[in-house]
Amino acid sequence: MKLLQSPTSPYARKVRMVILEKGLTGQVALEQASPMGPEAETIRKANPLGKVPCLIMEDGAALYDSPVICAYLDSLTPSPKLIPDAGPARxxxxxxxxxxxxxxxxxxxxxxxxxxxxxxxxxxxxxxxRAGITRGLAQLAQEPHLQTPGVDLAHIAAAAAQGYLQFRLSDLFDTALPPALKSWWARTEQRTSVKDTAPPG
Ligand SMILES: N[C@@H](CCC(=O)N[C@@H](CS)C(=O)NCC(=O)O)C(=O)O
Structure with missing residues (x-):
């Protein structure tokens, strides 16, 4: 499989974290592709929306966007399960x-x-x-699920969102992240899948 992706895209980072957490590194080649750069036509051929990430599966068919790609990758191996199969947890x-x-x-x-x-x-x-981001962060901070140990797609997506804020909107990261999320991020950014997918400095 091949993932068309950009190192600065938070959605692509989410997918790359899923690949690492699922142990699928050897099965997905990462191909750097910028939607505004020379690879734009390659991306558009696979994804008419012209967006990354886009996963090219073994049979050559493409999957987009990141929630669909993450669900597909999660379905490939039974463990760790990143999206519960059923019930309220799903x-x-x-x-x-x-x-x-x-x-x-x-x-x-x-x-x-x-x-x-x-x-x-x-x-x-x-x-x-900015107001939407601030409300979203306040809600994330109140979610007991986020504080549960272990990792699933909720933790991974929250890490991708906070990592992007830290990378591109550091003033909001500093001012709008509630204390519960600040300490959550301090723990989470130590995780290998988070460290190894950090955007270029
Ligand atoms: N909902 C999509 C969003 C993907 C997205 O917006 N990617 C950006 C890069 S961060 C992109 O490719 N933008 C190019 C464009 O909008 O033309 C997903 O979850 O994959």
Missing amino acids: WTVLRLEALADGIMDASVAIRMEVLRPETERSPQMVAHW
Whole structure:
């Protein structure tokens, strides 16, 4: 299998963490591909949306986007199980993944806004996204599931979201992360799958 991905994408980091946690490193080749760079056409051929991450499976078919890729990779081996098969725990994990993905969506949107010429930026939209991130982090901090030991897709997605904030929006990381998440992150960033997928400094 081949993963089209970018080292700075939080969604790609989420998938790379899943690969490491599942012990699938030998089965998925990582191919660096930038949606705005020379590889854009390759990405678009696999994913009409032109986004990374995109997984090319053994039969050549493509999977996107990151929740689908993570669910597929989780289905390949029985353990560790990153998405519970059924019951309330399954919906908690998927909801927390969606919450963390939403924090990433708003963070990436702010990053895109910052890259635009200053006269084209919308301070209103940036404020709207920042408020969403702040509410999302406050909710994550209140989730007992996140504090449970072990790792599943909820923990991985939350780590990808917080890692991206630390990387691109350090002021929000410093001010909007509630204490419970700060201590959670301090523990979590020591994990091998988190350390080994950190964006380039
Ligand atoms: N919901 C998608 C989001 C993927 C995404 O937005 N990736 C960004 C990189 S961080 C991208 O490829 N952007 C290019 C574009 O929007 O054209 C997922 O979870 O995979």
